[in-house]
Amino acid sequence: QVQLVQSGAEVKKPGASVKVSCKASGYTFTNYAVHWVRQAPGQGLEWMGWINTVNTKYSQNFQGRVTITRDTSASTAYMELSSLRSEDTAVYYCARGANAAFDIWGQGTMVTVSS
Amino acid sequence: DIQMTQSPSTLSASVGDRVTITCRASQSISNWLAWYQQKPGKVPKLLIYQASSLESGVPSRFSGSGSGPEFTLTISSLQPDDFATYYCQQSTHFGGGTKVEIK
Numbered sequence: 001q002v003q004l005v006q007s008g009a010e011v012k013k014p015g016a017s018v019k020v021s022c023k024a025s026g027y028t029f030t031n032y033a034v035h036w037v038r039q040a041p042g043q044g045l046e047w048m049g050w051i052n053t054v055n056t057k058y059s060q061n062f063q064g065r066v067t068i069t070r071d072t073s074a075s076t077a078y079m080e081l082s083s084l085r086s087e088d089t090a091v092y093y094c095a096r097g098a099n100a101a102f103d104i105w106g107q108g109t110m111v112t113v114s115s
Numbered sequence: 116d117i118q119m120t121q122s123p124s125t126l127s128a129s130v131g132d133r134v135t136i137t138c139r140a141s142q143s144i145s146n147w148l149a150w151y152q153q154k155p156g157k158v159p160k161l162l163i164y165q166a167s168s169l170e171s172g173v174p175s176r177f178s179g180s181g182s183g184p185e186f187t188l189t190i191s192s193l194q195p196d197d198f199a200t201y202y203c204q205q206s207t208h209f210g211g212g213t214k215v216e217i218k
Contacts, residue, residue: 037159037209044202044209044210044211044212045151045153045159045202045204045209045212046209047207047208047209050207057207059207093158093159095159098164099147099164099165099168100147100149100164100165100205100206101147101149101161101164101165101204102149102151102159102161102204103161103164103170105158105159105160106158107158108158
């Protein structure tokens with residue numbers, strides 16, 4: 001079935017970087033963009049960026065700290081966030097873009113930033 | 116930057132009630148608006164895309180309507196499984212969410 005499977009939970013110290021993976025299966029990976037969305041504890045959804053065949057675009061809220069890449073041979077997208085601070089503690093989701101919406105979501109990856 | 120404002124932020128309702136949630140954009144936008152349902156600790160689920168198209172597998176009691184800048188999500192008869200938080204989304208912008216609670 002169509003699914004996105006993300007890497008496991010991470011605990012990082014302030015100032016470090018984290019890289020989360022998102023492996024797609026059940027569909028042609030290159031036909032769809034992959035977006036990254038995060039959700040801090042008790043808060044709403046925040047879009048971070050996306051990648052498709054030729055483009056990447058990032059939210060200005062993360063400019064310079066987030067990098068999204070993909071390995072088409074592995075049907076996997078990656079999101080790396082650097083210079084982590086406590087406010088980056090959140091669940092990070094990847095999601096497939098279709099019809100200007102996010103129709104398939106990964107299970108989420110909890111990233112905890114703590115000294 | 117576009118702001119998506121949902122109202123109300125919290126809604127108390129009973130099983131069987133008709134529920135309407137509104138999403139207003141700060142500027143005129145296309146009809147590329149989506150609605151999601153999220154339960155505590157769970158992944159968001161797409162309900163409606165392109166303002167009024169029902170995602171496959173979503174019960175028909177959910178419907179979307181409207182055009183830029185104001186859109187609505189309607190649950191025609193609230194069911195126990197529908198108590199959750201609902202988000203609207205246009206492009207890279209999400210609304211703040213509407214929590215539907217048991218009255």
